[in-house]
Amino acid sequence: MNENVKEVTRNRLNRVKEALEANNFEVYLVSDRAEAAQAVKSLLRDGDSIGLGGSETLNECNILGIVRDGKYRFIDRYEKGLSPEQVRQRQVEALGADVFITGTNAITERGELYNVDGNGNRIAAIAFGPRSVIVVAGANKIVKTLDDAIKRVKMYAAPANTKRLGIKSYCQSFGECKALALGECEMTDGCKGDNRICCDYLISAYQRQKGRIKVILVEESLGF
Numbered sequence: 001m002n003e004n005v006k007e008v009t010r011n012r013l014n015r016v017k018e019a020l021e022a023n024n025f026e027v028y029l030v031s032d033r034a035e036a037a038q039a040v041k042s043l044l045r046d047g048d049s050i051g052l053g054g055s056e057t058l059n060e061c062n063i064l065g066i067v068r069d070g071k072y073r074f075i076d077r078y079e080k081g082l083s084p085e086q087v088r089q090r091q092v093e094a095l096g097a098d099v100f101i102t103g104t105n106a107i108t109e110r111g112e113l114y115n116v117d118g119n120g121n122r123i124a125a126i127a128f129g130p131r132s133v134i135v136v137a138g139a140n141k142i143v144k145t146l147d148d149a150i151k152r153v154k155m156y157a158a159p160a161n162t163k164r165l166g167i168k169s170y171c172q173s174f175g176e177c178k179a180l181a182l183g184e185c186e187m188t189d190g191c192k193g194d195n196r197i198c199c200d201y202l203i204s205a206y207q208r209q210k211g212r213i214k215v216i217l218v219e220e221s222l223g224f
């Protein structure tokens with residue numbers, strides 16, 4: 001990354017860090033994905049039970065490699081050969097894990113996390129259950145306001161995620177949410193049907209439980 005861009009990005013991330021800390025999130029600012037992986041490791045204890053939210057950011061940081069290294073009790077919903085019911089059971093089990101690790105769809109400059117799920121298991125774990133939640137986010141996830149977060153998901157995150165998950169949706173073929181094409185941008189506007197991945201919406205704002213959610217802000221672009 002160009003040095004000037006790097007400095008501007010760092011300044012912005014520092015502002016976001018302060019806003020998140022004012023909302024009782026614990027924040028770690030790191031340079032790249034290798035440091036992000038180290039930061040995740042430093043927040044885990046041997047023997048921890050760990051659940052994972054599906055995330056391209058976590059893939060790019062090789063978090064799966066860390067949690068599968070045998071030191072932890074990883075609740076592995078990606079294990080080959082699991083039936084849909086077994087996957088569901090592991091998702092339920094992850095709600096009671098010691099630690100849940102996830103990406104996020106957006107972070108506002110006011111220090112809010114914004115997440116949208118098709119299934120709801122990821123946002124359920126962010127909101128309640130695991131004693132500790134670790135969120136890894138690249139600088140590309142920062143937006144000014146919640147309205148920008150809503151647009152970000154409709155324009156980039158959801159279309160790219162439908163592609164990643166192999167789901168045939170309007171946004172996958174058209175490149176943005178159906179709501180935008182119709183000139184609508186309320187949070188819950190969009191397509192209908194079984195292939196919709198935008199069903200449950202979570203804004204994590206001021207946290208009563210200080211430090212339960214840790215946010216690792218990375219000075220590079222990660223995921224979408």
Ligand code: SF4
Pocket residue numbers: 153154158159162169170171172176177178179189190191192195196197198
């Ligand atoms: S509501 Fe439907 S079209 Fe809109 S982003 Fe979500 S899945 Fe795509």
